[in-house]
Amino acid sequence: MIKKCLFPVAGYGTRFLPATKAQPKEMLPILTKPLVQYGVEEAMAAGMDHIAFVTGRNKRAIEDHFDITYELEDMISGTSKESQLDCIRSLIEQCTFTYTRQNHMRGLGHAILIGEALIGEQPFGVILADDLCVGESDGIMAQMVKAYEKYRCSIVAVEEVPVEDVDKYGIVSGQHLDDEYVRVEYMVEKPSPQDAPSNLAVIGRYILTPDIFEILRNTPPGKNGEVQLTDALQAQAANGKVIAYRFRGQRFDCGSIEGFVDATNFFFNRKP
Ligand code: UTP
Numbered sequence: 001m002i003k004k005c006l007f008p009v010a011g012y013g014t015r016f017l018p019a020t021k022a023q024p025k026e027m028l029p030i031l032t033k034p035l036v037q038y039g040v041e042e043a044m045a046a047g048m049d050h051i052a053f054v055t056g057r058n059k060r061a062i063e064d065h066f067d068i069t070y071e072l073e074d075m076i077s078g079t080s081k082e083s084q085l086d087c088i089r090s091l092i093e094q095c096t097f098t099y100t101r102q103n104h105m106r107g108l109g110h111a112i113l114i115g116e117a118l119i120g121e122q123p124f125g126v127i128l129a130d131d132l133c134v135g136e137s138d139g140i141m142a143q144m145v146k147a148y149e150k151y152r153c154s155i156v157a158v159e160e161v162p163v164e165d166v167d168k169y170g171i172v173s174g175q176h177l178d179d180e181y182v183r184v185e186y187m188v189e190k191p192s193p194q195d196a197p198s199n200l201a202v203i204g205r206y207i208l209t210p211d212i213f214e215i216l217r218n219t220p221p222g223k224n225g226e227v228q229l230t231d232a233l234q235a236q237a238a239n240g241k242v243i244a245y246r247f248r249g250q251r252f253d254c255g256s257i258e259g260f261v262d263a264t265n266f267f268f269n270r271k272p
Helices: 035-045 060-065 070-076 080-094 110-115 140-151 162-167 213-218 228-237 257-270
Strands: 005-006 050-055 098-102 126-128 130-133 152-158 169-178 182-191 200-208 243-247 249-254
Touching: 005 035, 005 110, 005 257, 035 060, 035 080, 035 126, 035 130, 035 140, 050 060, 050 110, 070 152, 070 169, 070 228, 098 169, 110 228, 110 249, 126 140, 130 200, 130 257, 140 200, 140 243, 140 249, 152 228, 162 200, 169 228, 182 228, 200 243, 213 228, 228 243, 249 257
Parallel strands: 005 050, 005 126, 050 098, 152 243
Antiparallel strands: 126 200, 130 249, 152 200, 169 182, 169 200, 182 243
């Protein structure tokens, strides 16, 4: 059983300035729930009840969100508003939350390496909360756990993107095992459209085996001077130890304004 899920949330969220000047982008709401809560709910639905955050400066609101707010709860107790906190209360009751800080923004790979202290020697999920995912039946992370149980190696969630957008993603290519799975042979971070080996893009959902930490420790800074998770995954892929999984569902890139608006409209239209 995979019990732990890591949330790297140390990034600055510069695309949402000035909204993210003094608050984390992961706390921006889609309707009434912050992005990060959707991610934690997805992890929980996949059986991961140990939620580990790699945070940074200005991210205190995330810790406060996953804690009790006595004054407020006392004030709305017995009113019609009380039930609005039910979903977050049940998460607080069911999950264990741990936190560590990334002092310098040295990239996603570096953030995950910082998370080693919270994860230890076991396979774990990774959710980038600004990719908001809605599964067709199961959540995306629950689908990925099934993929892990089948292949017992690192799993990356992928989707096809327009060729002109490949330079925003890690791109994979390899042996297509069936409609759902690709055994990854090659991964490259943000290639130009003419250098991209495919249009299969990695989105913000991973299951990683713990050997990734040692690989990350020895991974030099790559694209944009950051330690790239893609480079470390390429080392695993060279040994046939990365499977790309075409998930069933929909992803909204809520790190971009367009994706954020699309997600808001999607959830608003689905509202009972
Ligand atoms: P992004 O590059 O999408 O996020 O990183 P960002 O830097 O916060 O956003 P912009 O581009 O400035 O608007 C992907 C994920 O990796 C985390 C971010 O928090 C985000 O969830 N991250 C990135 C870290 O935790 N640490 C880093 O050093 C870099």
